[in-house]
Amino acid sequence: MQEKWLPIWDDLKPFRTDDPNDTRPRKYILDMFPYPSGDLHMGHAEAFALGDIVARYWRQQGFRVLHPIGWDSFGLPAENAAIKRGVDPREWTYANIEQQKQSMRRYAASFDWDRELHTSDPEYYKWNQWLFLKLYEKGLAYRKDSWVNWDPIDQTVLANEQVLPDGTSDRSGAVVVKKKLTQWYFKITDYADRLLDDLNQLEGAWPSKVLSMQRNWIGRSVGADVDFVIEGGLGAGFDGTVTVFTTRPDTLYGATFMVVAPESELAAELVSAATPEVQKKFADYLVQVQKKTEIERQDASREKSGVPLGRFAVNPATGERIPIWAADYVLSDYGHGAVMGVPAHDQRDLDFARKFGLPVRVVLDTNAPVTGAIPVIRDGEIPDDLPPLDPAATGVALGGEGRMINSGPLDGLSKANAIKKVIEQLEKAGTGRASKTYRLRDWLISRQRFWGTPIPIIHGEDGELIPVPEDQLPVRLPATDGLDLKPKGTSPLGAAEDWVNVPNPKDGTPARRDPDTMDTFVDSSWYFLRFMDPHDDVRAFDPAEADRWAPVDQYVGGVEHAILHLLYARFITKVLFDLGYVGFTEPFSALLNQGMVLSGGSKMSKSKGGVNLGDEIDAHGVDAIRLTMAFAGPPEDDINWEDVSPAGSAKFLARAWRLANDVTSKKEIEWKTGDVALRRVTHRFLSEAPGLIESFKFNVVVARLMELVSATRKVVDSGAGPADAAVREATETVALALSLFAPYTAEEMWEKLGYPPSVALFGWRKPDPALLVQSSVTAVVQVDGKVRDRLEVSPTVDPVELERMARELPAIVRSLGDREVASVVVRAPRLVNIVTKH
């Protein structure tokens, strides 16, 4: 069947979406596009099967469906493979694409192949460069010198999002180290609030897990910046004060020391005015700190370490002189790289204070009762009959609510009121202000690798940054002849002399191209818009067309992109909105995360072996594999391949297909002459299936379809027979439903039933309401909540009549015995519950 139908479909192009006269309502169904790493694998097979069910479903429901496919074809694996085999990354990539494309074609996903795109084509990456320049114009792309994540194996920088929680690279697995480099960044932090707040729009339409991961990642903290004057002052750039961020300004009176991040500029500045002994100790400490890996640094259970800097700050609330320390539990790239130490109310500060003998002062009496937002005691009253709290002795910092003490004007206030009041006071005094801090960092997009989009910037002799004029785009990658692609810490493009050396577009003086390429997540941050017309050579996409199709109605892909790709795409969409190119602020209206396909309980990979998609298809056929993916369970759950049965799916498909062979009636036969019982089953299915598909209960739809096939089989073999109209009606319904899951079998059945291809373009049939009304239902009869018997009754049975019938049932009479009936609950027509006294 596969060999038969593929060329027919190629010719027919049933899923093209370019008819300008098509006025049907639209749906944009998108699968996350694959990286062409080799051939398709089981994970692709699941994701594309599920996405295809959705696309085919909406088409069948009368929508004009855009379901495109492309290849995320820039990236490190191509380059690494090229180095290993000494070939051009282009060869490796495009050979893989060709192979995957053939596999995809065979897999029969309903793509519009006319819109296929490759991000590594100049006609695509030209628009990455255009996008970069737009961000640059808006001040959203900038260069800075900073500590970056460096992958020592791939010899390139990584975005924060690409560093795994254990401190290793998500690509090479290498332990990531910090390196100070000047790099390009996208200012995603400018959008932090919108990226966070707009998640609320996606509630219910995206998996809650992804929403919470994104919220977590953006990590907004609300609090205050507090300025501490530094005794003896500070040098240039610090203005004699150090600002700290705190979420607990209420505890300002309890700040007994200050801690700065050892590798911060601030620490260096502070220590420069200290005694030589202190400087020496600090230098030794800094060396120790920098020797530690990210993994060690992230271990929260590690004992605190640090050195005093011999300097002092003045607490703006108390006027007190407090010592300044450097300690590596303070991070240089969060907040201001400095914290106020409030040991009584922060566990980390307490651990530190206890280790180094620093004073601990309780400023919030957590024994004092606070009921909700309403104070139990009036402000100004301090309870004195409760036991003292002593975190210095217990080692446990005091969290939670309470009443302020030892805090001058704040005394007696609740925590929330104290925060409000202290911020007012700080703002009045000019020594602090309400503030927010984010965990989110700007997006580092430079990569020191070859196989990516060249950054369209030229560096003048004097260091001036000159954007490549738009009419000179794309900046094409040079040929690899004579280039050494091996990772060496700087971009291989820098060695392509003919390519890198260009005249300054402004005055013709010698200048050099930026040798770095962009993170490939830039490519995927807007690709869904390029599908409007991937061959458009005058613009990235037509805004009018984007307005008609986008945002994506249903996005399908793995949860591994919960942060990276989805966050970047959301950011770029908002930028494009602000620039007036799109009329929406969220790119993906709904998201489905399919689970993984596992083998032997673990994720399959080339190195570990496992199940091979090609082998599975050879053994069972495309349809059986696709059906197995749908039938295995809820789409978001993982599938253990050993637990499911592609052979069982094949068996079912054969059963369904045989029905089409058995049907002897003509297409024109009157449905209403058919077997009513079977017609009821068919129409119940017609009625139920759409809701089940829309709630992604594909496994349940398949189960119902199996029931329909069995019911039809019975009528053929031992009922009204193969000539009955209901048999044809049921079989046609089976073919229509199967076209979502098993396109070959469905098409073959459709042909046998006398129709031209393609079944995928034939609409879903409306159920006949008259056939949905059941002629009888089973009523359950319970005694004391336990099922004792059942009754077949009319759906409109009178409750009194139902109770009468129930009480006459011999099983009920026996069960009741001589017990007295206390009450009877009747829920006609489904249930009677006779409750006895006891």
Add this chain to the structure above:
RNA sequence: GCGGGAGUGGUGAAAUUGGUAUACACGCAGGAUUUAGGUUCCUGUGCCGCAAGGCGUGAGGGUUCAAGUCCCUUCUCCCGCACCA
């Protein structure tokens, strides 16, 4: 530690608003067809019990005529985040 999710037969899993627990399938057992194997078809399959009947959705409690579903307590597993001030 914080946040999210999940525990149902031998297995994957079903179960509108609380109203027949285990749909559908895999596996297994028996039978028909077949020279045989496979395919196909039929029957059975939650647990205990000869039966009547009893028990049964991780555990314990509660609400209710009625709980897989609601409430409280608790155990286990998975995922994400975590020295973020």
